[in-house]
Amino acid sequence: MGEAVADIPDGATIMFGGFGGAGFPNNLIQGLARQGARNLKVISNNCGAGEGELGLLFRNHQISRVVAAFPGPGAKYFHEQFDAGEIELELAPQGILCERMRASGAGIPAFYSPVGVGTDIASGKEERVIRGRRYLLESALGADYAFIKAHRADHLGNLIYRKTARNFNPIMATAANTTIVEAEEIVETGTLDPEMIVTPSIFVDRIVQARGVRFG
Amino acid sequence: MAKIRLTREQIAERTALELPDGACVNLGWGIPNLIAAFVPADITIYFHSENGILGMGPRAKPGEEDFDLVDAMKVPVTLIPGASFFSQDDAHVMTRGGHLDICILGAMQVSEKGDLANWRVPGAKGAGNIGGAMDISVGAKRLIIAMEHNAKDGSPKIVRRCSYPLTAIECVNTIITDLAVIDVLPEGLVLREVAPGFTSEDVQQFTEPTLHYSNTVPELSFRTLSRR
Numbered sequence: 001m002g003e004a005v006a007d008i009p010d011g012a013t014i015m016f017g018g019f020g021g022a023g024f025p026n027n028l029i030q031g032l033a034r035q036g037a038r039n040l041k042v043i044s045n046n047c048g049a050g051e052g053e054l055g056l057l058f059r060n061h062q063i064s065r066v067v068a069a070f071p072g073p074g075a076k077y078f079h080e081q082f083d084a085g086e087i088e089l090e091l092a093p094q095g096i097l098c099e100r101m102r103a104s105g106a107g108i109p110a111f112y113s114p115v116g117v118g119t120d121i122a123s124g125k126e127e128r129v130i131r132g133r134r135y136l137l138e139s140a141l142g143a144d145y146a147f148i149k150a151h152r153a154d155h156l157g158n159l160i161y162r163k164t165a166r167n168f169n170p171i172m173a174t175a176a177n178t179t180i181v182e183a184e185e186i187v188e189t190g191t192l193d194p195e196m197i198v199t200p201s202i203f204v205d206r207i208v209q210a211r212g213v214r215f216g
Numbered sequence: 217m218a219k220i221r222l223t224r225e226q227i228a229e230r231t232a233l234e235l236p237d238g239a240c241v242n243l244g245w246g247i248p249n250l251i252a253a254f255v256p257a258d259i260t261i262y263f264h265s266e267n268g269i270l271g272m273g274p275r276a277k278p279g280e281e282d283f284d285l286v287d288a289m290k291v292p293v294t295l296i297p298g299a300s301f302f303s304q305d306d307a308h309v310m311t312r313g314g315h316l317d318i319c320i321l322g323a324m325q326v327s328e329k330g331d332l333a334n335w336r337v338p339g340a341k342g343a344g345n346i347g348g349a350m351d352i353s354v355g356a357k358r359l360i361i362a363m364e365h366n367a368k369d370g371s372p373k374i375v376r377r378c379s380y381p382l383t384a385i386e387c388v389n390t391i392i393t394d395l396a397v398i399d400v401l402p403e404g405l406v407l408r409e410v411a412p413g414f415t416s417e418d419v420q421q422f423t424e425p426t427l428h429y430s431n432t433v434p435e436l437s438f439r440t441l442s443r444r
Contacts, residue, residue, distance in 0.1 A: 021290050119383065163301055
């Protein structure tokens with residue numbers, strides 16, 4: 001685990017998969033906590049649950065900026081540091097957070113969206129009327145690294161997820177320069193059914209074996 | 217007769233009557249989260265969860281939880297036949313893209329134009345949480361708000377203009393409360409049903425903008441619960 005995250009520098013931008021306790025790369029998060037990189041810019045739906053999930057990195061004061069849709073009531077360490085002015089937050093509507101990452105992975109620099117028109121989220125964004133409806137210009141969101149949790153990976157990096165543990169993981173895998181995966185099972189290349197693969201291996205750079213870390 | 221408003225469960229029960237058989241539906245936090253329990257047994261609703269489920273069933277029984285199968289509130293759930301899993305971006309292709317038949321959210325305020333405020337109290341400390349509410353409100357084919365008619369301090373939650381930060385503008389189609397069913401139409405707010413024991417004038421008194429109503433607004437209807 002240490003090896004997979006050893007080269008992550010201070011100031012890196014990192015995406016983290018996971019939603020509702022499912023699909024978090026908790027082994028990689030713990031590895032990064034031990035590795036100690038600081039001033040990290042993170043992109044994640046939420047900001048941890050106590051010391052669980054991203055909470056560990058907030059507790060260690062390793063994060064300086066966040067893009068999130070739902071920091072969450074359980075994000076104790078994030079809220080303490082946000083209220084103290086130590087962390088910068090960019091709040092994004094959840095579907096727009098997804099689509100900005102998808103655009104980045106797909107080579108699209110920006111796109112128009114109807115979400116947030118007339119709200120605080122529109123502040124600073126270009127607005128344009130297209131076929132009679134108002135839209136905001138949203139920019140693509142990429143990262144240096146994505147930390148991903150998969151159910152099953154082959155050695156080449158093809159991934160299959162399990163139930164709602166899929167969530168943000170496949171999108172983030174496409175949107176980062178380096179995608180690091182922890183998988184519950186790692187199998188021989190050629191044994192996964194190509195029809196079932198959700199993330200093709202081209203999006204994956206490193207794979208490590210996950211070891212039963214879960215936070216309620 | 218004392219005028220007793222509907223309970224949260226009764227608001228949920230009335231709202232469930234708006235769901236046609238086979239509809240794909242997203243339920244938000246608060247009163248909307250109670251609605252699934254009131255869907256009549258003879259119809260099937262495909263509940264959508266923005267973390268990647270269409271065809272979500274009831275909560276998992278104790279001992280049968282799978283923590284890789286949770287709803288948007290982190291609660292372990294089950295599936296119904298025909299369910300599917302997908303990623304969060306596909307889940308929001310469904311919300312923003314107008315593919316869901318009905319979305320039902322809670323609200324802090326709704327304006328007479330159908331503007332919705334449901335994510336943040338003005339001046340509140342802290343970061344605020346948007347989640348999927350903005351995407352859902354903008355994209356819903358039909359957006360229903362299920363909420364209490366007035367705030368805890370008695371102030372109206374149906375207002376001329378929202379003073380709370382907005383979730384989306386001109387998005388609400390119907391408001392179902394502990395006093396009434398109100399449709400948001402081009403001509404304004406139209407009172408469709410009034411809770412038992414109340415008059416249209418009573419409802420107007422608890423509502424800031426002017427309501428449109430005829431002399432014979434029907435009583436708010438229930439299918440299964442006994443009337444008080």
